[in-house]
Amino acid sequence: MIHLILSACLAGSSGDCVPILLPEAESAVMAECESQAERVSRNWLKRHPDLLEEQVSCQSATSLPALPLRELAPGVHVYLGESVQMEESANGRIANLGVVIGEKSVAVIDSGVSRRQGQELFAAIRQLTDLPISHVILTHMHPDHVLGTSVFKEAGAEIVGHAALPAALEYRAQTYLDNLAELYPPQEVIGTEVILPDRQVADRDIIDLGGRELLLKAEGTAHTDNDLTVFDSKTETFFSGDLIFRDLTPVVDGSLNGWLEWLEAAPAPMPRRIVPGHGEVAESWKIAVTPQTEFLTMLRDSTRAAIADGLPMSDAVPVIAKSMQIIENKWNSFEETAARDATAAYKELEWE
CATH class of the missing domain: 3.10.20 (Ubiquitin-like (UB roll))
Structure with a gap:
């Protein structure tokens, strides 16, 4: 082409x-x-x-410059981002992105942090297939996952997201773009826009790519209040978005309790492989979620203990973060994220 x-x-x-x-x-x-x-x-x-x-x-x-894609299974490809926070990255390309190729069309799962990354994902797809890119599925609102969407919108793709995603993106749009401009040089972010979904998923939905179906599920409040998961039924590949972190310290931006509840309920059918929002692909549910469950459980228990001791939030946050340092070496970007998570956890659990 x-x-x-x-x-x-x-x-x-x-x-x-x-x-x-x-x-x-x-x-x-x-x-x-x-x-x-x-x-x-x-x-x-x-x-x-x-x-x-x-x-x-x-x-x-x-x-054309193209993102490196790894084939996980026939027709299923991923780009694996750098497992650090955006502030520690030279270009913000920290999120995992997915491509699923059917007999009639292609779906993209998350589009990256900028138009430039989205273009390189587009070029990588075009080196694999000339089929139309029919859908871009956004797993949640965070900028490292959604800001490469414009090039696919212009290509005619339908943009799909959780029913709560439009409001979440509209509220944060200018902040996301301003932060991007502060973090990275103009060459990385020129042309980047916030694109809202055309199609919203309130419960479940199905996308037919021809010869394979993607099963979409709108999850309850957990990592955010707009998490959407994707299951490729043909290869039993599960795209969790940021409901699963590996290597990079998990970020609580929704509900700590809700997230732990989600982790306790394994998906059905059980996937053969799990593509997390960050970190390496996992070959089993247990491998994918055990470290994160340990992290979030420790965060919950340490926060409850600080609240029980009567500590105000300003005193509790450093205490909570310090108590979690015993698992610091298991996670990238731990120190800053743990303090942020402690703040979010305190606000949620204070009035249990």
Whole structure:
């Protein structure tokens, strides 16, 4: 396939330019891409007045930067992010992303932290298949999972998320974009937008890719209040989003008790492999969830003990975090996250 690449620069800036892949002009032959280049690039820039065109070109998919994808099973591929917090990453590419290829179309599970990462995921898919990318499934609201969506939206994909995701994203959209701009250089984040779901899942849903079905389930409040899981029934592969952390310290942004309840109830049918939101793919449920269950249980028990001792939150948080240091060497980015989790746990458990 041939792809239109717009070199776009920040207005009023010198040298802050990035390649923008415009999937609307995706073509089988070079001449067809070139015939659409001016119209497509002009229309895109109208929607992005902060950017100026430097040049446009048509390039083959094999020449484009592409994320490295690992094939887990026939038609199931993953990108494994760096298991650190965004503040410790050079580009924010810390989340695991999934690609499932059916007989008729392709689904993406989480799109990455920026348009640039989303484009590289798009290019990686195009090196595997020319099938249409019909769906992007967002497992929850956090920016490392959702901010690469725009390129897939422009390619015609339906964006799918938990019923609570639109409100959560709308509320945090500008904060996410501002934080991204503070953390990373302009070349990493130019063109990044917040895209809301077209299709919302309140309970369960099914996506048919042709020859394989993805089973979607809206979970109760746990890691967040908008967690969505995905099960590929053909290969029995379970995408948990950030309901499962491996290596990277878990972040409580929903309900500690709800999260522990979710972990206690193994999914049915039992998956053959589990793709967590962060860390390595696991071959069994026990391997996937035991360390995280230990972490969250210790967090709950330490918080309850501090509350029982009558400590105010300002005094309790360092006490809770210190009590958990015995498992610090099992987790990346532990110190800052443990203190944040202690704060969230105290607020939730104080009025039990």
